[in-house]
Amino acid sequence: MMRKQNIRHLSLAQIQEVFEQMGEKSFRAKQVYEWLWLKQAPDFESMTNLSKPLRAALEENFDFPSxxxxxxxxxxxxxxxxRFRLHDGHLVxxxxxxxxTRQTACVSSQVGCSLSCKFCATGFMDRKRNLEFDEIFDEVALINKQAIETSGKKLTNIVYMGMGEPLLNYRNVLKSIEKITSTDGLAMSPKRITVSTAGxxxxxxxxxxxxxxFNLxxxxHAANDKKRSQIMPINETNNLKVLVDSLxxxxxATENEISFEYILFKDFNDSEKDADELIKIYRQVPVDLVNIIEYNPIDQARFQKPSPEATEAFMEYLGKNRVNARLRRSRGKDIDAACGQLANKATV
Incomplete structure (x- = not known):
């Protein structure tokens, strides 16, 4: 039996071609396309301005794995x-x-992760597969509905900082952003989107x-190669010099905003010497902002959060050296929703 094609992987022109073959009027294809992206229908049955026979024909001929x-x-x-359930039972x-002032969605790009960062709960999971671009779009659309329902406001920002390494799912991440920023999608400005990479x-x-x-x-998380390789194995093949050159x-090429994320770990990367190394890297790249992040403990890792005094001293030292740094207070710690804590816990 042939596998049915995912209808959202067809362009409007391709859907129009299919409808011509089915003997349907071409404007019906436009209606379907609007349901798929602009109205974010969850299934064919929801496309209420289509006839029941047409909806049945679409169901018979196409997959719609929302x-x-x-x-x-x-x-x-x-x-x-x-926690989102994908059509094959996987969870992200x-x-x-x-x-x-903001409604921010943090979205995942992979089921699990292959990079094994030592401080991140997702890094202790196996990578099962990449998310398709339409699945990433669904994440954003569903979180946007939550934002509207809870605050009456649409999403203002999107960060690709959830589960997985976005740049190892390059094609789907870029195509999802294309759909999110499109006028027939969510029409969000790409300047409101940040893709985060381990490097x-x-x-x-x-x-x-x-x-x-979009922004990058x-x-x-560590500003010398020895320490960074200890906590982020990717550094062994993408060291700091190579990363500075690529940034x-x-x-x-783009003049887009670049930021650094730097989680503070007690007695590992929170000393004045560590700050000096961070300042050195900061001055080699046109970085707009350094986000200093509170560490959120996970069961699998040995790291601890520095004292408030040590954190304040680190921030003050950066400030004295004219580094544009901001301390990012963790949100959602009580539900394991903060930076580095996403892991599909069964208790969700």
Whole structure:
């Protein structure tokens, strides 16, 4: 038996061609396309301005594997974590992070991860597969609905900082952003989207070659190769010099915003010497902002969070050295929704 084609993997022109073959009027194809992307229908049955026979024919001839929310958790700080069930039973997580000025969606790009970062819960999971572009789009669309339902406001920002390494699912990540920013999708500005990478230098350069319009964040977390390799095995093949060169290449090609993410670990990367090394890297790249992130403990890792005094001293030292740094307070810690905590826990 032939596998049915995913209808969302067809362009409008391709759907029109199919409808012509079916003897349907071409405007029906446009209606279907709007249901798929603009109205975000979850299935063919929801396409209420199509006749029942046409809906049945679509059901018979095409797959429409949309994702659904399997479970949600609500944090005391307003953060909402959702576990999404994919058509094949796999699970991924996404987070809505509301503030007074922003509604941010944090989305996943892979089921699990292959990079094995030593501080990240997802890094202790096997990578099962990449998400398709339409699955990533669904995550964003469902979180956008949550934002509207809970605050009356649409999403203002999207960060690809959930499960997986986005640049190892390059084609689907870029195509999902194309759909999210399209006028027949969510019409969001690419300047409101940030893709975070653990540092795949070759693909950072590819982003430059492809003239992308979104922002880029590098998960740095240590500013010398020895320490970074201890916690991020990817550094062994993508060291700091290579990453600095790739980031400069990206900026020269796009002039898009670059930020660093730097999680503070007690007695590992929180000393004045560590700050000096961070400042040195900061001055080699046109970095807009360094996000200093509170560490969120996970069961599998030995790291601890520095004291408030040590964190404050680190921030003050960066400030004195004219580094544009911001301390990012973790959101959703009580529901394991904070940075590095996403792992499809059964207790969701």
């Amino acid at each position: 994702i659904r929310i399997d479970a949600t958790q609500h944090s005391t700080d307003g953060t909402i974590k959702s 997580e996404g987070v809505l992070i509301p503030t007074s 795949v230098a070759k693909m950072i350069q590819q982003l430059g070659d492809d003239q992308v319009k 964040a590098l998960s740095l 400069n290449y990206f900026y020269k």
